[in-house]
Amino acid sequence: MSAVFSKPSWLQRLKPWFSGFDLPLLLALFWIMGLGLMCMYSAGYDHGTRFVDHLRNGVLALVVLFVVSQVPPQRLMQVAVPLYTVGVVLLVAVALFGITKKGSTRWIRLGVEFQPSEILKIAMPLMLAWWFQKREGQLRLPDFVAAFVLLTVPVGLIAKQPDLGTSLLVLAAGLYVIFFAGLSWKLILPALVLAGAGITALVMSEDHICQPDVKWVVLKEYQKDRVCTLLDPTKDPLGKGFHIIQGEIAIGSGGVTGKGFMKGTQTHLEFIPERTTDFIFAAYGEEFGLVGALGLLVGFTALILRGLVIAHEAPTLFSRLLAGAITLSFFTYVFVNMGMVTGILPVVGVPLPFISYGGTAMVTLGLALGMLMSIARSRGAMQR
Template identity: 60%
Template sequence: MNRIMNWILGSLRCIDWPLLLILALLSGLGMTVMHSAVGDTDWRFADQGRNFLVAFAVMWVVAMIPISRMMKMAIPFYLSGIVLLLGVEFFGITNKGATRWLDVGITVVQPSEMMKLVVPMMLAWYFDKHRAKLRIIDFLAAGVLLLVPFTLIVKQPDLGTALLVFATGFFVIYFAGLSFKLLAPLFVLGVTALVLILYYEQMLCAPGFDWVVLHEYQKHRVCTLLDPSTDPLGKGFHTIQGMIAIGSGGIYGKGYMQGTQTHLDFIPERTTDFIFAVFAEEFGLYGGILLLILYSLLLLRGFFITLKARTQFGRLLAGALTMMFFVYVFVNMGMVMGILPIVGVPLPFMSYGGTALVTLGFACGLLMSISNYEPSKSPVPEN
């Protein structure tokens, strides 16, 4: 009995309680909005409750694993992820024109999801091992480790997940000491490309014009972002209806379960990618501010854990995971509000989905493990 009590108390000590409180508030808010969004399909509401339970269980288990042990698993995880991505390339399951899933016998997996966590773990391990003296060659090698999974995921095609994987990996490289001077040319190149796209919009978006680097549906997403009215009942429908829902919510919102855009089925994908449109219509500007405050607290807690991390591996990984949450929120809200193209990125702890929630739970578990890690101290020999 004493052993069981000691194990329970030990497992509770692994929990970062401020982080858990923030997650509980976000989860409660997410379940509340989901209840309104599902309408008559109550099975999704029950499924989402189950998904949250699984995600929190995964978080608890991961939090109890010392981050030093997770660090040793970085290489096996990375190599396994690459093998699975290659398996998707040659033996993957195709659905709606995309080959992103792999049947491993007992279940069907989406390897690209795990790479959101595995890539920053691998890069954090790499920089931790080379922390004594970082050279340009080390940053180039890290770039190769990042580009291999990124390229394989882009080929599926899954640009949204590929960008998230690239972002988390890039943040590790930047936090490891990549000079901002090396990034300045890339920033200038990006701004120049954006200006040229805006200037030559009509020519670039003309039917039959091939962008080469993007698939046709990805080209349509960018062109629809620039002018949703060109295809209001097709490619621009998602963006237009999302903006209408947000605007109709006003300052105070229409009230819980009173959103007309939601319950008249105008908002597409209202339980997943466009859950924020449902929330904004029913809770208005003040509700949106409250949600942003909760996400800001999540980011602040993540950065606090990053600063107090006792190892280089922990600092780099915690910083990258925290920025991953930021990218999730920024991209999802941006695409719903019409300032970013639609790339299929869920809103953390709000959107429906089991895989995404488990991934987020795993990430939070890693943050808790980093927060509670105490390096072992070698005993000082007596004279």
């Protein structure tokens, strides 16, 4: 009788909280975060408390991941519309009376100062996944048109701030949801062909369109400079092209095995601008070389592939769309960051996930992975 009424131990009480976690996803995350801490220790050794702050932000991201993973996808679906609405309203508030820094109006103060655009990185895929879930089985062209409207409103507001990096990430997250919802290739292929033709025309006419007296209709002057600098960074090697050139030099000088931990000359002689944030991959490549870069890519590839498996096995349309968009958003982060550092994409403010310094981005990524883990746990619960 005493055994029947005995109280469970604290380990037995905690077990349900940790059961169902996707181990491959966690292992990939811990591998990436471990490499990030090692790189931050070297790249940020003379940046005050950056390593300690990065460690704290990583722990906070893991806490957020754990908490959000306990929330079932059905509850996540319930917050989609309110979160999206709040995010758009705050973006409008930024446009009307936001705080301007370095020529960009991206911040608002409501007790604390923050960037509302960060909310849309999560709210956008949630909202569109909710939209398509509500229309499951009866999707028509007007539903996709409405989805594009839901996407372009916040993207336009963010681009106007201007914040090209964040607007690109929000746009990509939304487009992934629309693609997974079943957008016809008949609509996708023409857009890809037009984009390819536009890029080709841009490269071929570089000498003319990059002249100082030529104005671009859509992009601002500094955005035009970024594109033209990408096409030929040597035209201004000590100015606009400095970031790209130094990043390429650092990665190239790392060779196959790298110069060694804490031995990167480009890094520690401060030739690499933003070496703890946007250009941290250049510092990483210099010290750990091709082998280290491949090790980091293995971690990101494992995380992305596991995320796609979770999306494929998700029990509902909402879960599949959300998991797929979150996973490919990580791909976008990695591709854009590494692309701009290696000189194949324009320089935009996109961090390398769990490697670059930045508390807001780290917590946002932890939140996204928490939702992915929630979907994985719900799939496991249904299988049991």
